[in-house]
Amino acid sequence: MSTSPTPVLELQNVAWSKRGHTIVHGTSLALPACGSVAIIGPNGAGKSTLLSLMAGLHKPVAGQVLLGGTTMQSQPIATRAKTIGFMPQRFAPHWDITVEELLAMRLKAACLHTQLAPQAVLELHGMAAFAHARWSSLSGGEQARVLLCTVLATQPPVLLADEPGAALDVRYRLELVQALAQRGRSHLVVVVMHDLDLAFEFFDRIIVMNQGRIVLDGDRSLAMSPLLDQHFGVRFERINVPPQVLLKAHLQQPAMAVPSFESDVPYAD
Numbered sequence: 001m002s003t004s005p006t007p008v009l010e011l012q013n014v015a016w017s018k019r020g021h022t023i024v025h026g027t028s029l030a031l032p033a034c035g036s037v038a039i040i041g042p043n044g045a046g047k048s049t050l051l052s053l054m055a056g057l058h059k060p061v062a063g064q065v066l067l068g069g070t071t072m073q074s075q076p077i078a079t080r081a082k083t084i085g086f087m088p089q090r091f092a093p094h095w096d097i098t099v100e101e102l103l104a105m106r107l108k109a110a111c112l113h114t115q116l117a118p119q120a121v122l123e124l125h126g127m128a129a130f131a132h133a134r135w136s137s138l139s140g141g142e143q144a145r146v147l148l149c150t151v152l153a154t155q156p157p158v159l160l161a162d163e164p165g166a167a168l169d170v171r172y173r174l175e176l177v178q179a180l181a182q183r184g185r186s187h188l189v190v191v192v193m194h195d196l197d198l199a200f201e202f203f204d205r206i207i208v209m210n211q212g213r214i215v216l217d218g219d220r221s222l223a224m225s226p227l228l229d230q231h232f233g234v235r236f237e238r239i240n241v242p243p244q245v246l247l248k249a250h251l252q253q254p255a256m257a258v259p260s261f262e263s264d265v266p267y268a269d
């Protein structure tokens with residue numbers, strides 16, 4: 001990771017709550033201009049909320065988010081759109097537009113529509129065949145790939161992605177994670193993800209969230225920390241596959257009862 005004196009993105013004691021319920025407790029974090037960061041943690045830990053705060057999509061109830069040393073809220077939307085590429089966990093356009101139209105809208109939002117043609121961007125990302133496809137006609141994995149392509153189209157210095165690989169098959173997920181980690185060598189890339197092995201294999205920095213707080217923050221050696229088991233509520237078996245340690249999770253308590261379907265359900269012949 002770079003040791004840039006001014007972080008490109010900084011959270012200073014940022015908190016967020018909804019209807020009196022605190023979802024992210026006072027959190028401070030400094031992210032340099034370069035590096036790949038994975039945010040992991042159990043369901044409901046506050047990972048997506050933290051990412052939305054970083055993207056300026058949620059206004060903190062306390063503290064502040066700085067983008068390039070200036071408060072996020074004081075920066076024009078166009079500046080934010082140019083600086084931050086945000087890939088949400090779920091996305092559905094208001095109208096069933098085509099991939100090309102979606103891309104044109106993204107380029108326009110970042111004021112880059114005069115410089116880049118949507119078709120050229122799609123070709124660059126190997127997605128030209130989808131140009132005229134309507135959003136609703138795409139599979140979940142295709143939607144994720146198109147979305148990432150629209151986000152990367154503007155070459156944002158900061159890329160924030162919320163579970164971008166969730167709907168992808170094993171090959172595309174690996175390609176995507178590798179591409180994001182590679183991008184982290186020259187830009188800031190922050191990815192919320194559930195695949196711990198991919199996070200520890202490819203990312204420079206791993207941030208673990210639990211109950212609205214950052215509870216661990218370090219490099220891939222965190223895979224060995226017994227605190228990881230505690231925060232995920234499982235026992236991890238560590239399988240040494242040099243240079244990596246793979247994590248195989250075991251339930252600490254008897255597994256949840258699953259209804260049995262054998263017995264008395266009559267099958268019609």
Ligand SMILES: Nc1ncnc2c1ncn2[C@@H]1O[C@H](COP(=O)(O)OP(=O)(O)OP(=O)(O)O)[C@@H](O)[C@H]1O
Pocket residue numbers: 018023041042043044045046047048049050
């Ligand atoms: N707009 C909201 N209104 C009320 N509660 C919310 C809102 N957004 C998030 N929450 C709650 O805050 C908690 C954290 O949500 P968040 O989506 O940030 O978790 P997460 O770590 O990303 O979870 P997951 O891994 O399941 O995606 C959850 O309990 C969620 O229900």
